[in-house]
Amino acid sequence: MAWWVLASLGILLLLLVQGRFSPASLFCSWAGGFLTLQIVDQQQVLSSFSNSALITLLLLLLVSLALERSPLLDTLGKVLLAEQQTKQQTRSLLKLTTVTALLSAFLNNTAVVSSLLGMVSKQPHIPASRLLIPLSYASVLGGMTTLVGTSTNLVVNSFVIEAGLPALGMFQFSLVGIPLALLCLATLMFSARWLPSHSIKDESGTQAYFLEAGVLPRSPLVGHSIADNQLRQLDGLFLLEIVRHGRALSPVSPDEIIEANDVLVFTGALEKVQALQRFEGLQLFGTRADNLLTDNLVEVVISNQSELAKRTLREVDFRTMFNAGVVGIRRGERRLTGQLGQIPLRVGDSLLLAVGNDFIQHRNISRNFHVISRNLQPPRLNARQSTLAFVGFASVVIMAAIGIMPLLNGLVLLLAAFLFSGILTLAELRRRFPFQIWLVVGSALVVARGLEQSGAAQLIADGISAVFGGYGVYGAFIGVFLLTLLLTETVTNNAAAALVFPIALSTAQAFDVNAMPFIMAVAFGASACFLMPSGYQTHLMVYSLGRYRVRDYIKTGLPISVVYTLSAIILIPWVFPF
Numbered sequence: 339m340a341w342w343v344l345a346s347l348g349i350l351l352l353l354l355v356q357g358r359f360s361p362a363s364l365f366c367s368w369a370g371g372f373l374t375l376q377i378v379d380q381q382q383v384l385s386s387f388s389n390s391a392l393i394t395l396l397l398l399l400l401v402s403l404a405l406e407r408s409p410l411l412d413t414l415g416k417v418l419l420a421e422q423q424t425k426q427q428t429r430s431l432l433k434l435t436t437v438t439a440l441l442s443a444f445l446n447n448t449a450v451v452s453s454l455l456g457m458v459s460k461q462p463h464i465p466a467s468r469l470l471i472p473l474s475y476a477s478v479l480g481g482m483t484t485l486v487g488t489s490t491n492l493v494v495n496s497f498v499i500e501a502g503l504p505a506l507g508m509f510q511f512s513l514v515g516i517p518l519a520l521l522c523l524a525t526l527m528f529s530a531r532w533l534p535s536h537s538i539k540d541e542s543g544t545q546a547y548f549l550e551a552g553v554l555p556r557s558p559l560v561g562h563s564i565a566d567n568q569l570r571q572l573d574g575l576f577l578l579e580i581v582r583h584g585r586a587l588s589p590v591s592p593d594e595i596i597e598a599n600d601v602l603v604f605t606g607a608l609e610k611v612q613a614l615q616r617f618e619g620l621q622l623f624g625t626r627a628d629n630l631l632t633d634n635l636v637e638v639v640i641s642n643q644s645e646l647a648k649r650t651l652r653e654v655d656f657r658t659m660f661n662a663g664v665v666g667i668r669r670g671e672r673r674l675t676g677q678l679g680q681i682p683l684r685v686g687d688s689l690l691l692a693v694g695n696d697f698i699q700h701r702n703i704s705r706n707f708h709v710i711s712r713n714l715q716p717p718r719l720n721a722r723q724s725t726l727a728f729v730g731f732a733s734v735v736i737m738a739a740i741g742i743m744p745l746l747n748g749l750v751l752l753l754a755a756f757l758f759s760g761i762l763t764l765a766e767l768r769r770r771f772p773f774q775i776w777l778v779v780g781s782a783l784v785v786a787r788g789l790e791q792s793g794a795a796q797l798i799a800d801g802i803s804a805v806f807g808g809y810g811v812y813g814a815f816i817g818v819f820l821l822t823l824l825l826t827e828t829v830t831n832n833a834a835a836a837l838v839f840p841i842a843l844s845t846a847q848a849f850d851v852n853a854m855p856f857i858m859a860v861a862f863g864a865s866a867c868f869l870m871p872s873g874y875q876t877h878l879m880v881y882s883l884g885r886y887r888v889r890d891y892i893k894t895g896l897p898i899s900v901v902y903t904l905s906a907i908i909l910i911p912w913v914f915p916f
Contacts, residue, residue: 340793343377347794350785351837354829357872361833362774365781372788386783390746391496391505392776397749398486399446399772404761405731406449408724411441412457427464431530434458435472435523439480443487444735447477448642451876455639456710459883467534470880471894472526475868477876479522482865483515484508486735486745490831493779494861497839500783503853508739513913514858518905522898529897534890555598557619565592569602573613576679578663578692579603588692589657605666636662636691638707639883640683642875643774646706652679659702662693670871671885686871686878705769708879723761730755775832782836789840799844811849811916816907818842818856822863823903827873835864851916858910866902868895 346368353364369386372378386392414437434454441450451473458473459466481488485495485508495506553559559567569577570592579588581601587594596602602620614620640646646654651664667674667681668688674681688710691697703709719727734748756762789795802817809816818838825834842856867873869892871881877891884890 339377340797343372343788343792343794344797346371347785347789347837351825351829354833360774361830362777362781365778365785365833365836368788369781369784372784377788377792378784382787383784386500386787387776387780389496389500389780389783391492391499392779392783394746394749395489395492395496395779396772396776397746397753398492399489399775400762400767400770401731401749401752401756402446402449403766403770404719404723404727404756405445406453407719408453408727409718409721410724410728411450411453412718414454427468428527430464431469431472432527434469435476435526438473438476439483439519439523442477442480443483444731445487447481447488448875448879451477451879452641452708455708455879455883459710465535467884467886467890468530470884471533471877471886471890472530474874474876474880475526475895475898476523478865478867478874479519479526482862483512483519485511487511488865489775490835490864491861493782493832493835494839494857494864496779496783497786497835498857500787501843503857506857508735508745511858511861514862514906514909517909518862518902521905522902525898525901526894529894532890532893534884534886551602551604551614552621553596553598553600553602554619554621557596557598557617559596559617559619560598562596563592564590564594564596567596567617569617572604575604575613576663577602578605586692589661589663605663636693636697637710638689638691639710639879640685640687640689641706641708642685642878643770643772644685644706646683647685648682650680650682660691660693660697660706662691662697664689664691666690668882668885670881671887684878685875686881688882702769710883719761723759726759727756727761778832779836782833786836786840790844795840795844796848798841799848802841802845803848811851812911814845814849815855815859815911815916818845819859819863819903819907819910822860823866823899826864826867827869831864831867831874835860838863849916852914854914855911855916858914859906862906862910866899866906868899868902 350364350368353359354361369378369383373380373383438450438454454473455470458469478488482491485491485506491506491511499505564570564577577590579586579602580590580594580596581587581603582597582599586603604614646656657663666689667683668690669684669686689707697703718724730752734743734745734752737743737748738745753762757764757767786795802814802821805817818841821841822834822838825837829837839857839860842860843853846853846856867877871877871886871888871891880886
C-alpha cells in the first residue's frame, strides 16, 4: 500500500506542476480517494476539515476583509511615496519595504499589497516597476515573522496540531524570522537596482486599444438593433461602446437600436478593420476613441479568488456579469491581442475595462478583482470604524501573544463585533469566504494523514536519510528545507507545506530528534518563493501592473533566495536545536 500511495503522490505533484487543474480540486480528489480506499477513515476526514488552526486561518482571512477597507493604509501609502525627486528612490523604497514588512507581520499580506497596489502603481514620482516587486517581496518577508503574518505559518500550525504536537506560538517564528527578514530586506535594496525602469504611464496610452466608426445618416444600419445588424459576431473586433450626443452608452445591449450619427467604438484586434468594410454607411475615424472614454475606464487585476481564472470572457458572459466591457488585457510585459473573448484569463492579468455607472456596486467585484484606478474604489470604512477595527485586531493579537485568550476565541469575538457594528455584513462574508483555502488545507491534512498511516511518508524519509545520511541529521534537515523550497517555486506554498510536512515529521522521528527544526524548515522553506511570479499570490498581483518578465523576478529574487536559504539553514538549528 505504501508504494501505491507514494506513486499517487507523484501523480498529484505532476498535476500540480502542470497547473491544468486547481489545487483545490486535486487535493479534494486525493482526499476522497484515500477515504474511499480506507487509507483514512471518516472521522479523520471530519477532524481535518474542522482543525482548530484551519478555522483560525479562515477567521483571520474574514477579519482581514474589514482591515483592508481601512483608509489608514491609503493614507500611509501617500506618506511613503511623497518623495518627488528621482535621487530619493532608494529612500522611498526603503520606507515602503520596511513599513510593508511590519504591516504584513500582523495583517494578511495579500490585503496589505492589495491596499497599496493602486497607490504605488499610479503615483507619478517613481517608475512603478521599481517598486512593485519589492512591495511583494517585503510582504512575504514580513509575513513569515509571526504566526498570523502569512497563511503558510497557520497551515503548518494546523499540521502540527493534527499530529498531536503543541500548537505554535504567536512569536515562535520571530526568533528566526526577524533576522532573516532584515538580511533579505538589505539584499533587496541591492538587487532592486536590476529592476526595469518603465512606468505604467510609459505605455502609448489607451489609444491603441480603440477604433472608431461613425454611422452616416443614410446608413442601412440606422433603425436596427446591434443583433440585427450582426455587429456582435465580428472577426476579432468587439463593439465596446456607442457614443451618442457626446454621451457614452456602455456596455452595449444586443437590443440597442442604432441611430444616425452614432459613433461605434470597437476594441480587439484592430488589424481586423476589414471586418467593418462590409457595413454600408459606416465611416472609419481611426483610433481616437480614448478621448471619449476617459471618465469610465477602470484598471483591475484578476485576484487569486476570482472565478474568471482559466475561463474566457465569452464563457462567463463578462459584460452581463460585471456591466463592463474589456478594452484590453495585459499579461506581464505584453498586451494580449486578437479575439479577447477567446483568451483564457489568468490570475494576475491586468484588464482595462469600460464600465457602466453601477460597476463598483456589483457585489462580485471585490472577490474577482483588485481595483487599481483610484477614481473608482470600493466603499471605505469611516474613521471611527477604521479605528475600532485596528484597535480590536491589535487587542486580539496581544491577548493571544501573552496567553490571556486563545487566538481562535479572540477572532470569533472580533468577527461578531464587526458584524454587530456593521463593519462587515453577512452578505460580504458569504461572497468572500475563502472556500478554496478551506478545501485545500482540509484535504491536504487528509492526504498528509494518509501518507503517514500508509507508510509512504516513512519511505520518503528513508530516502532522505539515505541521500543525506552521511551528513547526519543536519544533512537531512537541509534536504527537507530544499525539498520544500523547490516545491514552493513549482507548485504553491501551501501545497508545498502540505506535501512535505509528513515527510519532515517522519524524518525527525527516524533520527529520534526534536521535530521543531524540521517543522520550521517546512514553514520557512514554504515561504522561500522569490524566483517565479507564480510562486506567491502577491507576486502575480504585481506581475502585469509592473510589466515584468519572468527574468525580472529571477534577477531580483535570486540573491534574496540565496541569502534566505543560507541564513535559514544556519539560524533554524541554532534557535531550535535538534
